[in-house]
Amino acid sequence: MTEIPISHMLFVSTALFFIGMYGFFTRRNMITMLMAIELMLNSVNINFVIFNKYLYPEKMDGIFFTIFVITIAAAEAAVAIAIIINLYRSHQSIDVEEADNLKN
């Protein structure tokens, strides 16, 4: 089995990153936006892993980074969702477009 070249991998991760970003810009539901962020983070994780695997297999930096990113993403999501829930209580909506009272 031939090895998949790194460029393929990178293509996937980059695509994932920008898909996530697109989602972040276009979705109006806050939860969906969070999911989009997760996509972006995951693309980063793929990056780390493939760089580690393909380019610098002698050290484990990338892998470790990935683990920490996953952890922190979870924590971030938890806090974010808590905030969103709280927001829902006061706004009765989790539509990001409607949360624009603070402006100018």
Add this chain to the structure above:
Amino acid sequence: MTDQLIDFFLLMKSELLLLAVIFIMLFMNITAKENADGTPVDNNHSILVTANILLLLNFLAGFFMNTSGNLFGDSFTSTELTAFQKNILNLGTLLVSLQSYTWLKTHKHVMEFYMLLLATLLGMFLMISSQHMLLFYLGLELSTIPLAALVNFDLEKKKSAEAAMKMIMMSAFSSALLLFGISLFYGTMGTLHFQEIPAALNGSDLQLYCLILLIAAFGFKISAVPFHFWTADVYEGAPVPVTSYLSVISKGSILFVMTTVLYNVFAGMGVEWYLIICVLAVATMITGNIFAVRQQNLKRLLAFSSIAQVGFILVGMSGQNTEGAVSVTYFIIIYIFSNLAALGVISVVSALTGKEKISDYKGFYKTNPMLSWILAIALFSLAGIPPTSGFFGKFFLLLAGAGNGNYTLVIIAALNMIVSLYYYLKIVKAVFMDANEEPIPTINLAFFPKAGLLICLIGIIVTGLASGSYNYIQELFASL
């Protein structure tokens, strides 16, 4: 083994002490007594006294037994400089804590406030000491995520929730971009260790792109234009003490890190980041000032003014010499005092009357002369008027910036000072000159806020006139 252990304790002294405080708080929270009907006993005052005393001790402890050395495979470092920077943040936190007394006294979740607050501080400490991107990233996130929760700390307020949402969304977005940058860095260099990066820098386009992403992440935290949009909304929506914390401590810590990272780690790409910083500085100063001119809400105004201040700091940072680093650090101290004094007054007034508009402050002098003077002096310091220390801070920042030969930048900065003076004076005008039918009633300050404000006031006056602090920072940087 014992030696190592002692070293470990000494090197991580700040972090460990902070952890200890957090755990004491946690313990107190767990063991909190409840009333017969299950509601917690209202012992806020004693909690606040304890917390403030602990923070004071923490701050005082920061002066002693600072050693230098590395830990965790050289990814954590502690030097005199980091110890000093951490202690600056300790002081700032103490001041914020003192000033939040009025607000917290009637709040239901005092303990949680402190735990979250100190957790972010811990994150900043880690960040300052980090010698590895991983640790840096961990510190960054640790200092951001609890802050979002803090922004939402007035749970019942609509604005608070919205602000928190904006903050968490934006910080998640920015950290995603930062991580993307770091991952690419990793790809190009194979290492994320600060000591190894300089050798691995080759100035390629990809690395430059990564650097831009890194600076953008910094820019987000210090609210440099165009990464600043969240700032005003969050500052306005958050409870005033949190705003204070965000605007000085959080920003200050990032600026410390940014100085270290740019000056030491990315010195090899100095030409590139210098230009980026210049562009950001100009954009930040101008935008911050322009937006601040027409604000009616004081918190929002100070948010934009703090953006403008960051512009000035970036000018200093663009100096790329020891003076640059020194003046940035020095200015942060001054900025902490000045901004906390201004926000401290606003915090007290806001907590007691809920008034935050400039027009509410008309005739303030008539009822609260002392607070008015403190506010005015703080604003003068922010505007850079002598004999307040703000003058010295700004002067040295711009001097450092000019030291690199970029006089245009300095001219733009100098002109921006005029605009900034305008909106600061607008507040002063409302306070001193305008008559008001219903001025804010006379406020009786509790001991803690009063102490906090006085410390700020002394700091504002002394830090500049007495050259000691500047010379000390200079020595710290020179010894690196």
Add this chain to the structure above:
Amino acid sequence: MNLNLLILIPFLTAMAILFCRSLPAVRSIALAGSAIQLVLSLVLFYLFSQERMINESLMLFEQNIVWFKTLNINYHIGVDGISVSMILLTAFVVLAGVLVSWKMPKATGGDGEMGREFFFLLMFLSLGAYGFFISLDLFTLFFFLEVAVIPKFLLIGIWGSGKKEYAAMKLALMLMGGSALVFVGLAGLYLNTYTATGLHTFDILEIANMSINLDMQLLFFPFAFVGFGIFTAIFPFHTWVPDGHSSAPTAASMFLAGISMKLGGYGCLRAAVLLMPEAAHYYSGWIVALSAIAIIYGAFATMMQTDLKYINAYSSVSHCGFVLLGIGMLTHTAIMGAVMQMVSHGLMTALFFAAIGMIYERTHTREVKKLGGLLKIMPFISTVFVIAGLCSLGLPGFSGFVAEMTVFVGAWEQVDAMYRLATILACASIVVTAVYILRAVGKAIMGPIADQHHLELTDARWNEKMAAGILIIGIVAIGIAPFWLTELVTPGTTAIMNQLNGF
């Protein structure tokens, strides 16, 4: 003599004022403090004259304390004759200002008249002025220059009249603009100095002994000069003067026009011309042109004013033009004239504002059209007004004549046709000055009584008489015997000339 006393006394006075409760106590302390200042400055004058006989060095009573070591910023103070004359002027005006404010102007925004704050700010302002005049380090100089901005803002905004907030804001912003330019100029100068230790320096005496790169001089001279020039109402950045002066309470107007505008002229001389002589030569045509415009244009603009304070404010623009003209001419006599004009204008305009303030306090109007025949009602105040006016139009026997003539004679030494034209224009302003002064005097002081209610008004009180007396003594002392002043300033101006001719 320890020059720090000059800063210390106002500081201590200000501090003492802070701890006073009642207005009488406050103003007594302020009066005592400013009287001590005057005595101190006279002592300084005496000691300086004594010391000058045996000591040849440019600056006397020097003190040099390291402040920010690594930046080579020192607290370096010392005086030469120019500074001493400025210090004397400050002391005179401060004392007169305190006396005039005996009955406080009404304050807005605060509680009652706020006497404590008023005198505190006045003392603070004088502290800034003293500090500025004794500084020999550009940083210290700039520090004290800016110290004075905020008190002015507050004084005008709180105790002023008319469009006071607008005026206060305008003044603060324009002066801040001036400071900003000064900052750029000084910082640029600093960064182009090289000392033996490898550090840059802010020290005026050290910089004077170096030759700064010509390109850099050409780049930074305009910043420094225009920056300081804004304080001295350089055309076209003079518009803060009319608004600021006319809205300010009497004492603040006196300080503003009497002292504050002199900071600019002194700065131009000390920081710009002395330190960047080649650039001064290069730009002298511009300076002369701008100041000639300011002189004649200011004078014509004054003719159309109907508010007494506006009249004096615009005439200040015109008169301060002489200062800049003298500096721009770059001849020894002209520069000496500029210094004398600074002193003279300081005293004269303070006297003018004092008189206007007294009239306004009684009649509640400054409109020339609503006044008339005041000589009959309040002869003392009217006489003071006329004396100030006559000094303003350059009558011999008063200081204005001496100063203006010195500037003219010095200016004429520049043979270039453009300079000559500027000089003639400047000379022509004496006619225009006569026109507007006499119009004001003729309408307000002489003529039939405009308002029968004015007949009930009283003449000057003791404090006002003393204030006017002090200033008139100063004016006449220069007008009758100018030689002491020229002797005082000559070594200083000679040093500047040597610098200018030294390449």
Add this chain to the structure above:
Amino acid sequence: MNYANYIYLIPLLPLLSFLLLGFFGRKYVGAASGWVGVLSLGTSALLSVYTAFRYFFVDGLMDGKYQTIIPVKIEWLRFSETLSIDMGILLDPVSVMMLVVVTFVSLMVHLFSIGYMKGEERYATYFSYLSLFTFSMLGLVLSTNIFQIYMFWELVGVSSYLLIGYYFTKPSAVKASKKAFIVTRFADLGFLIGILILGFSGGSFDFATLIATLTNTQSPELTTMISSSFLGITLLSWALTLVFIGGAGKSAMFPLHIWLPDAMEGPTPVSALIHAATMVVAGVYLVARMFPVFALDPAVMQLITITGITSAVLAAIIACTQTDIKRVLAYSTMSQIGYMMFAMGISGYAFNDTGYTGSLFHLFTHAFFKSLLFLGAGAVIHYVHSNEMKDMGGLRKTMPITHITFLLACLAIAGIPPLAGFFSKEEILLAAWESNKTVYFMALGTSALTAFYMFRLYFSIFWSKEAAHHDNHHGEGTFTMKLPLLLLAGCTIGAGLIPFSNFVTSNNIPEKMELHLLFSIAPVLLAVLAIGIAAILYKNENDKPDKIASSMNALYRTALNKFYIDEIYLFITKKIIFNLIAKPAAWIDRNIVDGLMNLLGNATIIVSDEAKSVQSGKVQWYALAFLGGILILTVAFIYLY
């Protein structure tokens, strides 16, 4: 007694009395103020006469030439190595002569004023002003330095201003004082620039040095001043012309004379002192002071001549039509000063200097008879409370002393021998005859006109109709008012007999006075004829004058309206300077210069307002901006830079 021991007292005594009366007069001296002034002036006058005696007869003359003595001189203000203002006292024939004239006339005026000003509210102030004026005038005539003269020049100007505006509640007085000051100030501008040129190019402000340098044909200063020119006129001419403009302004020469008639708003004794005898001749004095230098430049001398003769003729014509007696006298003064001026202009230096001597001689005699005329007029005005001729008439019986002295003065000014005016006028006419016939005939005509209008005045006041019944509460005046009239009348008779050229000549070498009796026939006859015509027309009330006036309507109207010169000035100042310069300047300042400043501020505010919408409150937009920032930086630094 050495000059230096006392000479400074002459100007300082009036100064002292000014200070005393100015500070304490109103409260403490009160009614005695007049006597304080008289005392100080009397002492000054005595000292002056003593000085004159000593100078002319004891020690002034050495080696056949009157020496210039400078007993007192201090350096007052040093400008540069060569230029300084020195304060000093210079004694030479001209200044000593002027010293006597000024102190004497001033003393007379002081005396007269004691009665005339009695009961005035600001009695002490009046005398302090008078003293101030006398001090300034003495300082002026004793100056050693051209800048010193300029200083006192300004001081006399301001004292004149104060005295004209003495009745300050009268708008016309205020206006007149303002006009006098501003017009002379305008002239002084020329003087000042002239001084600057002379000082810079001539190398000194000191008269002696300046004259010595510039009359030395070898000196580089003179060479420079003659060789360099501006607009085709040499520097020397410029300087002298400008200095002369200063003199012309003070001496009310055409076209700068417009202030003098209005200046009659002041108290009449003041007019006698300032606007007849002393200050207005300062211009002549100035030319005399610098005569050696003026004589170097024929063009300027010609200008002086033209100005002088034009003023003389013009003023004489106008004087014939005026009805206010003080105005008639004012124009007559102007006309007589024109005489002096053109006499200066036609004179040569050292030889052929009859004009010079005549001019100063006329100055000397004119001071006496003109102040006498004014004081007489003052007495009349005091008596009838009006300035207008129509309110007078037939006063010869009620005011005998005034009448006689006035008549004497009229005869003197008309040039009837052997009164003072005859001798001096003859000298001037002689000089004119010798140098320029046109000038001579014009002067002769003027002389006749002078006789005519003076007697028109005299007859209208003292003859004409019968005396109206004035409430005669104070009679002809007190003794202090009559005494000066008599003393001055004495001088008017005697002054002409002084052999003037024995004392005052252009090069200070005494000459013998010659009388050309034959030459005098024509002028005297003409004068008598003119007096005759005046007598026919005005001795008794009739309608002949009106008929004549209407028969030459245009000329009469023009003269009555003073040749519309005032209107021209008014047009220039009000319409052109005010509307075209001052108003636009003020407007531009408020709207354009200040507008630009405000615009900067307002623009910032507007931008700020507009920019606020960028902060939309939408978090996705923020993130987009974030990304945009990164993209811009990326594009800028990776692809562009």
